[in-house]
Amino acid sequence: MLKLQNVSKQFDKKVVLSDINLDIKTGEIVSLLGPSGSGKTTLLNLILGLTQMDQGQIIFNDVDITKTPMKNRGFNIVFQDYALFPNLNSYENIVYGLRNKKGLVSDQELQEYIDFLELKPHLNKKIGELSGGQKQRVALARTLVTKPKILLLDEPLSALDGVIKESIKERIKSIAREFKLTTIIVTHDPEEALTLSDKILIINEGKISQFGTPSEIINEPNNRFVEEFILKQLQIKRHNIYNLFGEKYA
Known part of the structure; x- marks a missing residue:
């Protein structure tokens, strides 16, 4: 590959x-x-x-x-410091990369990524309210929804x-x-x-x-x-x- x-x-x-x-x-x-x-x-x-x-x-x-x-x-990357936007909540961070890519993922696919990473209870939380593991999962979700060829x-x-x-x-x-x-x-x-x-x-x-x-x-x-x-x-x-x-x- x-x-x-x-x-x-x-x-x-x-x-x-x-x-x-x-x-x-x-x-x-x-x-x-x-x-x-x-x-x-x-x-x-x-x-x-x-x-x-x-x-x-x-x-x-x-x-x-x-x-x-x-x-x-x-390709897409998750940086060491996650590079999340502190002024946005978890959901807004996850979909941020889709703002200029309408139709890249369906609502169902987006929900599947969120469920897969068990982020549903944390979608409305600001980044400062998340634990380190939760931040990492949000960063992973934000990357996965862009459907990278290599992670x-x-x-x-x-x-x-x-x-x-x-x-x-x-x-x-x-x-x-x-x-x-x-x-x-x-x-x-x-x-x-x-x-x-x-x-x-x-x-x-x-x-x-x-x-x-x-x-x-x-x-x-x-x-x-x-x-x-x-x-x-x-x-x-x-x-x-x-x-x-x-x-x-x-």
């Missing part, structure tokens, strides 16, 4: 991404994982079209969209914790499955990537260290960086990893 070929990017002569090649299938959840400054957010912005690459190609459904403007790509999420769980984080994680999985929606997530947290994703792209210093399933990355790390980054970060989050991969890595 989405193919990146030899993608590279520099800022002020500093190489941020170098020769990135990636294939993502329809409906997959793929996490872009790496330490701060590794280039994962830049890669997300290149896919979105917010930033232009220096070289390489982006192919979507066999069409070269490298030079296609962001507004014409049909991009920038650190979607970083402001959440505990039960709320696990709930949103399950929502994201359900969205991808229910709508067959290819989903790309930026995260710095290996536990989030391992428990949320079908595939994980680990980036270090602008280059791909490994691309594979959670099981492949845990059991067959490509290099020392992958092994140390993953296992060191996971030592304080053992229970989820035990549930996924057993005693060896818990």
